[in-house]
Amino acid sequence: MSERLFETFTRLCETTSHTGQEREVADWIKGQLEGFGFEVEEDDSAERADANSGNLICRIPGRSEAWVSFFAHMDTVPHSQPVKVVFADGVFRSAGETILGADNKAAVAVLMELAANARNQPPACGLELVFTVAEEEGLRGAREIDVSALRAPFGYVFDHATSIGEIITAAPTYNKVVAEFEGIEAHSGIRPEVGRSAIEAAAAAVGRMKLGRLDEETTANVGVIEGGTASNVVAGYCKLVCEARSLDPDKVAAATGAIVDACTWAGTESGCDVDIDVWEVFRRYKIPSGAQSLRVARAALEDCGHKPIERDTGGGSDANALILQGYEALLLANGTEANHTHSESVAAARLIENVAICDALAARVAAGAPG
Numbered sequence: 001m002s003e004r005l006f007e008t009f010t011r012l013c014e015t016t017s018h019t020g021q022e023r024e025v026a027d028w029i030k031g032q033l034e035g036f037g038f039e040v041e042e043d044d045s046a047e048r049a050d051a052n053s054g055n056l057i058c059r060i061p062g063r064s065e066a067w068v069s070f071f072a073h074m075d076t077v078p079h080s081q082p083v084k085v086v087f088a089d090g091v092f093r094s095a096g097e098t099i100l101g102a103d104n105k106a107a108v109a110v111l112m113e114l115a116a117n118a119r120n121q122p123p124a125c126g127l128e129l130v131f132t133v134a135e136e137e138g139l140r141g142a143r144e145i146d147v148s149a150l151r152a153p154f155g156y157v158f159d160h161a162t163s164i165g166e167i168i169t170a171a172p173t174y175n176k177v178v179a180e181f182e183g184i185e186a187h188s189g190i191r192p193e194v195g196r197s198a199i200e201a202a203a204a205a206v207g208r209m210k211l212g213r214l215d216e217e218t219t220a221n222v223g224v225i226e227g228g229t230a231s232n233v234v235a236g237y238c239k240l241v242c243e244a245r246s247l248d249p250d251k252v253a254a255a256t257g258a259i260v261d262a263c264t265w266a267g268t269e270s271g272c273d274v275d276i277d278v279w280e281v282f283r284r285y286k287i288p289s290g291a292q293s294l295r296v297a298r299a300a301l302e303d304c305g306h307k308p309i310e311r312d313t314g315g316g317s318d319a320n321a322l323i324l325q326g327y328e329a330l331l332l333a334n335g336t337e338a339n340h341t342h343s344e345s346v347a348a349a350r351l352i353e354n355v356a357i358c359d360a361l362a363a364r365v366a367a368g369a370p371g
């Protein structure tokens with residue numbers, strides 16, 4: 001099992017699948033699953049999700065009539081060079097100046113291993129393996145899943161880069177703010193006084209904002225600032241890309257409003273026009289302590305020798321999109337580390353453990369209730 005699992009993971013990581021460009025990986029996954037003798041359906045979400053593939057769903061009947069769903073996304077954040085995987089001291093890393101892609105191909109590989117194992121022995125309960133597109137930019141694929149068509153009443157998303165055993169029971173609302181400042185260009189050495197610097201306006205806006213961790217539930221950030229054309233031209237355009245997140249809906253509204261107010265003030269003070277767009281990328285959730293998915297997860301993790309630890313997160317996942325549609329989805333840590341960076345890694349043992357945890361989850365679902 002281990003060798004096949006590791007080969008699958010390596011192949012997935014070395015196949016490029018930037019957000020919206022998942023076709024090659026999706027075709028490989030579909031071909032493998034069909035080669036195992038399972039049917040795979042691709043939904044019609046590609047255009048709506050702004051991707052070149054739809055979401056994939058593979059249903060594997062089990063030894064009981066019960067069903068559980070497992071979710072993993074096929075896309076990664078962009079990287080400028082091909083990924084080359086190296087394995088040393090029991091850990092997978094990237095050989096070059098790129099991400100590894102364990103986010104979320106570690107989970108994809110685990111789901112593929114479940115399918116490979118099911119050829120010889122059906123799982124304890126039916127498995128719905130769901131592979132989504134465009135997770136890294138707004139959970140676009142998961143937003144388009146027809147949750148009413150899922151057979152499983154609840155499922156698990158393996159997409160949190162912390163130690164196995166952690167269960168994410170709350171996630172924030174994430175609002176994105178894009179402010180575009182329009183000034184007046186002028187020669188900076190001859191007639192700077194007739195110009196209106198959009199960069200200066202944007203900088204003033206940033207200087208007025210409260211950023212970073214605002215409190216234990218709330219963060220704000222400016223992630224992108226771009227504009228101008230040359231050092232000798234007063235900048236006529238500048239764009240800020242900002243965000244606010246919070247587990248509390250009133251706090252995220254206040255933090256978002258503060259960013260908008262800072263940009264509006266800066267535009268007025270500088271004599272620049274400013275166009276501001278705000279949209280909700282994903283919405284907060286809180287898993288009830290008595291939720292079936294949570295009770296099953298606690299028991300399954302204990303079955304595998306892990307102490308369940310329930311935590312909040314400041315990040316988002318496909319679970320946000322699924323829960324918003326009324327589907328019970330629980331986010332679990334998968335043991336990856338330093339996602340979205342050149343230091344990204346995952347230990348081989350964590351991949352094996354995640355397969356065992358999926359089996360334990362299926363066994364608990366088949367049993368009907370935690371022990």
